[in-house]
Amino acid sequence: MSLPFLDWLGPQEWQAIRLSVQVSLVATILSLPLAIAVAWLLARRNFPGHGLVSGLVHLPLILPPVVTGYLLLITFGTKGPVGRLLEPFGIIFAFRWTGAALAAAIMSFPLTVRAIRLGFEAVDPKLEQAAATLGAPRIWIFLTVTLPLIFPAILAGATLGFAKAMGEFGATITFVSNIPGKTQTLPSAIYALLEQPGGEGPAMRLVLVSIVVALSAVIGSEYLARRMAARR
Amino acid sequence: MSLSVDIRHQFPGLDLNVAFEAPTGVTALFGPSGCGKSTTVNAIAGLMRPDSGRIVLDGRALYDSDRRIDLPPQARRIGCVFQDARLFPHMTVAANLRYPARFRKGAARDFDRIVEMLALGPLLNRRPSTLSGGERQRTAIGRALLSDPQLLIMDEPLAALDDARKEEIMPWLERLRDEVQLPILYVSHSVAEVLRLATTVVLMQKGRVAHSGPLTQILADPELAPQLGAREAGALITGTVEAREADGMVRVATSAGPLLLADLDAQPGQMLRLRILAHEIILSREAPVGLSALNVLPATVTAVSDGLVQLKLGDQKALAQVTPRSVEVLGLTPGTPCFAVIKSVAMARS
Structure with a gap:
């Protein structure tokens, strides 16, 4: 650690950043296919229970995060109905970074779905009809016409989801606690530092990191979306 | 198909x-x-x-x-x-x-x-x-x-x-x-x-x-043609370019007889789709003489309706726009032989 840049933060802070990025990336990437599917369902299909599905997806946005975290704990904890089923397969969420990823995925899901759903609604179904008259099967139309056209919306949704996951605190700390090196994400670390005497300095540095990560995610995706649009 | x-x-x-x-x-x-x-x-x-x-x-x-x-x-x-x-x-x-x-x-x-x-x-x-x-x-x-x-x-x-x-x-x-x-x-x-x-x-x-x-x-149907628009009623006649005459006019053979067209860039043997609008046709009971119009074809009245007279020109049908008074004065009833004086012919396609 000879670089002054690296010395700027202590090992525990670096660990929190690394863990946060890992948790957010995993949460975003693994939930993205499901988010695309749910967004498509909500944008393009009319089925009984449409409102219920929409409500369930948006629930984490409205519920107090501590409630979501508690519900995750009693469902996916080692004693919970789902947690107990998954434990023999080595899939454990409680008090692990995987639990933090699950909490982040659920909390960011409504934002990701919303952005992608708007993308689906903006695609002209007449283009998909044209593809159908040219003989393309529906799945092929989805992959070659619909998905490329909503790529900017997927990018925007994923970025928004990533930023939300980086900032997730309430559900995460309730579900997986705040164990340094195991479940202590960036916001949890800031919270822990603020509880300690003399922790304001390192906390402020982590706050700056949060701002830089969030800003670069948003600016980066805008840049990509604009480059995509320019190719049209 | x-x-x-x-x-x-x-x-x-x-x-x-x-x-x-x-x-x-x-x-x-x-x-x-x-x-x-x-x-x-x-x-x-x-x-x-x-x-x-x-x-x-x-x-x-x-x-x-x-x-x-x-x-x-x-x-x-x-x-x-x-x-x-x-x-x-x-x-x-x-x-x-x-x-x-x-x-x-x-x-x-x-x-x-x-x-x-x-x-x-x-x-x-x-x-x-x-x-x-x-x-x-x-x-x-x-x-x-x-x-x-x-x-x-x-x-x-x-x-x-x-x-x-x-x-x-x-x-x-x-x-x-x-x-x-x-x-x-x-x-x-x-x-x-x-x-x-x-x-x-x-x-x-x-x-x-x-x-x-x-x-x-x-x-050429007096009942239907107005649905396409009154100005568009008329006939669509196909013909074959025969020859270009010395003065530049082009002679086109149709089943009703030859038509002479000016300002036409066409080669002998070429098939043409010609339009004769109803208001470009004048009817005459006698063979007209001393007219500036070059194209006069013998025709037979086949139907009369609402200011439009349907004619048989060779094996094709055409419409002429005629006032009800003229219909009465000339005694235009189905079967009447007459002459169609065609003021102008338009090309429907090149």
Whole structure:
């Protein structure tokens, strides 16, 4: 650690950043296919229970995060109905970074779905009809016409989801606690530092990191979306 | 190859009940906006399911409510050219043209021929957003042809273009009609397009077929011609260029007799589609003498209706616009022999 840049933060802070990025990336990437599917369902299909599905997806946005975290704990904890089923397969969420990823995925899901759903609604179904008259099967139309056209919306949704996951605190700390090196994400670390005497300095540095990560995610995706649009 | 349609569909504002046949050649679906033209072609293409009826293409049922047949658009083999072209904006022209190749292998080998026929070569690497309206429609036509269709539907393909662009694309459509052995269903509310392209006309009004038949027959029908617009009533006569005379006039042989045309750039032997409008014909009971008009043909009155007199000119029908007073004074009744003085003849196609 000879670089002054690296010395700027202590090992525990670096660990929190690394863990946060890992948790957010995993949460975003693994939930993205499901988010695309749910967004498509909500944008393009009319089925009984449409409102219920929409409500369930948006629930984490409205519920107090501590409630979501508690519900995750009693469902996916080692004693919970789902947690107990998954434990023999080595899939454990409680008090692990995987639990933090699950909490982040659920909390960011409504934002990701919303952005992608708007993308689906903006695609002209007449283009998909044209593809159908040219003989393309529906799945092929989805992959070659619909998905490329909503790529900017997927990018925007994923970025928004990533930023939300980086900032997730309430559900995460309730579900997986705040164990340094195991479940202590960036916001949890800031919270822990603020509880300690003399922790304001390192906390402020982590706050700056949060701002830089969030800003670069948003600016980066805008840049990509604009480059995509320019190719049209 | 032919298409047979008999469908019924009801939705707010329109009660659709149409039946017609479309043989090889261009069948124009003609009528005012909102008469159900687009709904009808969408049903044929499989983009909309009618309440009941039958759609049969070349002996193959595409839709039959009694037999519970409803093929998806993918299985219908109908190429569509829409008013808004509907090119894929994220693909180049070449990628748009090759899009159907994966599923309709039959037409893939025609790629070079169709690119050449529609002069798409210089556009292949461009994106749709950089094309003019006319170039977009040419690409859309090429893409539809490369889907190896058994029927081509063109839904107002020129409606979004200005007059100059229409003129630019029209020759391609004429070429398509003459070179591609396909039934073409052409939706339009423009009389000019119908006159220039159609071989068969289906007149639609308020969700019903008012009349259908060969264009020549409809133009010369005093009851139907006004539906195309009063100024457009008249005759469509085909003739063959015989010779260019010393003074530059061109002599065209028709079944009714020779016609002399000025300012015509045509070669001997060429087939022409000529239009004689009803208000360009003067009728005379006697063979007229001392007239400046060059074209006087013997004719027989076959019907009289509402200021329009139907004539038999050779083996073709024509209409003359005559006031009710003249009808009475000249005693124009069916069977009366007379002479048609033709003031001018227009070309319907080059």
